[in-house]
Amino acid sequence: MLIPYIQFVLIMSLFKKRREHPTISRDRALGCKPVKNIQVNEIRLESGSLMLTYPVGTRPWIADLIRRFSGTVQKPITKKLELDTLGSAVWNLLDGKRSVKQVIHEFSKQYQLHPKEAEMSVTQFLRQLGKRGLIGFKE
Amino acid sequence: MISKSGQPWKEVGWNGIRLSVPRSWEAGRVGERYMLLEHEGFPVLELKWNIIKRKFSTEKHFKRLRADYQKQQAGYEISPWKVPEEWYDLFQSHDLTGFQWEGNLFAGKGLIIFCKDCQCATLLQFYERRYIPNETLNSSYQRDILSSFQDHTANGSFLWSVFDVRITLPKHFRLLRHVFSPGAFEFMFETGAYRISLHRWSPASVILIETSLQDFAEKLFSFKSNRLMSEIVEGFQTVELESLPSHSLWVKWRQKFHKEPEFKWARVWHVSDANRILAVKAESDKPLDVDSLHSICSDYVIV
Numbered sequence: 299m300l301i302p303y304i305q306f307v308l309i310m311s312l313f314k315k316r317r318e319h320p321t322i323s324r325d326r327a328l329g330c331k332p333v334k335n336i337q338v339n340e341i342r343l344e345s346g347s348l349m350l351t352y353p354v355g356t357r358p359w360i361a362d363l364i365r366r367f368s369g370t371v372q373k374p375i376t377k378k379l380e381l382d383t384l385g386s387a388v389w390n391l392l393d394g395k396r397s398v399k400q401v402i403h404e405f406s407k408q409y410q411l412h413p414k415e416a417e418m419s420v421t422q423f424l425r426q427l428g429k430r431g432l433i434g435f436k437e
Numbered sequence: 438m439i440s441k442s443g444q445p446w447k448e449v450g451w452n453g454i455r456l457s458v459p460r461s462w463e464a465g466r467v468g469e470r471y472m473l474l475e476h477e478g479f480p481v482l483e484l485k486w487n488i489i490k491r492k493f494s495t496e497k498h499f500k501r502l503r504a505d506y507q508k509q510q511a512g513y514e515i516s517p518w519k520v521p522e523e524w525y526d527l528f529q530s531h532d533l534t535g536f537q538w539e540g541n542l543f544a545g546k547g548l549i550i551f552c553k554d555c556q557c558a559t560l561l562q563f564y565e566r567r568y569i570p571n572e573t574l575n576s577s578y579q580r581d582i583l584s585s586f587q588d589h590t591a592n593g594s595f596l597w598s599v600f601d602v603r604i605t606l607p608k609h610f611r612l613l614r615h616v617f618s619p620g621a622f623e624f625m626f627e628t629g630a631y632r633i634s635l636h637r638w639s640p641a642s643v644i645l646i647e648t649s650l651q652d653f654a655e656k657l658f659s660f661k662s663n664r665l666m667s668e669i670v671e672g673f674q675t676v677e678l679e680s681l682p683s684h685s686l687w688v689k690w691r692q693k694f695h696k697e698p699e700f701k702w703a704r705v706w707h708v709s710d711a712n713r714i715l716a717v718k719a720e721s722d723k724p725l726d727v728d729s730l731h732s733i734c735s736d737y738v739i740v
Contacts, residue, residue, distance in 0.1 A: 324478045383643045409640035410712040412601050414463050419619040 328399040450596025457585035486559040495534035555589035631721035654705040
């Protein structure tokens with residue numbers, strides 16, 4: 299039963315529409331300015347680190363299904379994300395004016411990090427924040 | 438270090454190869470016998486090397502390389518390149534063959550170098566970005582880099598210097614594994630007598646917020662220490678742990694079953710000026726020479 303299913307999945311993957319990822323040069327990416335989502339709330343914890351709370355939207359067709367079957371409008375879901383000390387430090391550097399490159403430089407200076415190490419950790423962290431919709435980027 | 442071209446330079450070393458490069462060049466990828474140096478995220482210099490135990494001809498190797506690329510249909514061809522006369526003066530005990538290639542984004546000029554003394558064959562190539570008009574690497578840079586190139590040393594020691602760590606170890610220390618992840622570096626070596634691993638963590642100010650150096654060391658190396666020392670050594674706050682063989686039959690049997698070394702030693706120290714924590718750990722089935730481990734620790738520094 300499993301083998302025909304795997305075969306089916308493999309065959310269907312050939313017909314899957316592949317999304318083309320836009321390419322952007324390294325210099326352009328580092329020149330982008332990260333901007334915080336205005337719907338994100340920051341709560342400062344006793345430890346000094348930050349807790350971010352942000353609303354998560356349901357897909358319209360799921361919300362529609364819930365509305366039809368339960369007859370109620372679904373309340374927006376709020377998610378929480380606790381940042382560690384380094385994550386909080388990067389978050390605090392995001393003011394919408396600094397570019398990614400400037401954030402890396404400031405972060406590296408603040409903690410005496412090796413520039414390459416700071417670049418890797420900051421870009422990975424910003425990518426994660428971007429995926430969750432907590433930040434956007436402007437050129 | 439200032440090069441002849443007046444720029445601040447640094448020394449890079451990895452598994453037998455050492456050379457001086459501009460300070461802004463950083464290791465982008467590091468393998469057992471491979472190093473790619475980058476400048477602002479773009480490749481600038483690539484090195485591959487190996488010790489060849491049989492007869493080696495740089496020209497034959499170039500032909501093989503060319504044929505391989507033709508087979509792979511990489512989209513560019515490798516052609517011979519006439520090595521400048523002055524470069525031959527830099528490599529008097531070496532055989533040299535020059536080559537060049539041009540791709541869509543990058544072009545490269547390189548050398549196949551074979552040292553007749555140490556039998557080390559090195560493929561070294563400088564990259565240029567083709568999409569930036571008139572970007573050619575200053576030839577005096579290339580000359581300075583090549584003049585600093587070493588594939589063996591007279592004293593039989595290897596320099597290991599990448600990113601911000603530096604140590605010189607005897608040649609017989611064989612690299613087993615290395616990890617460079619943001620915040621934590623590790624190199625593990627093996628010699629006939631013991632296995633040694635070098636560690637580096639940063640930023641120390643964050644790691645040591647909720648834990649002491651001693652707790653960090655004990656948690657990290659997780660061996661039951663018979664002797665624990667915490668004091669200032671060479672100006673750094675230092676914790677030293679040592680585990681000696683147990684007399685308990687049960688522990689001896691367990692160690693034998695899990696192939697655990699009987700003798701373990703570790704030193705962890707906080708380099709507060711650089712905001713780093715460094716550590717050296719050694720393990721062996723035979724008693725460890727702690728004096729030689731202390732000298733390894735003294736030589737392991739942040740640059």
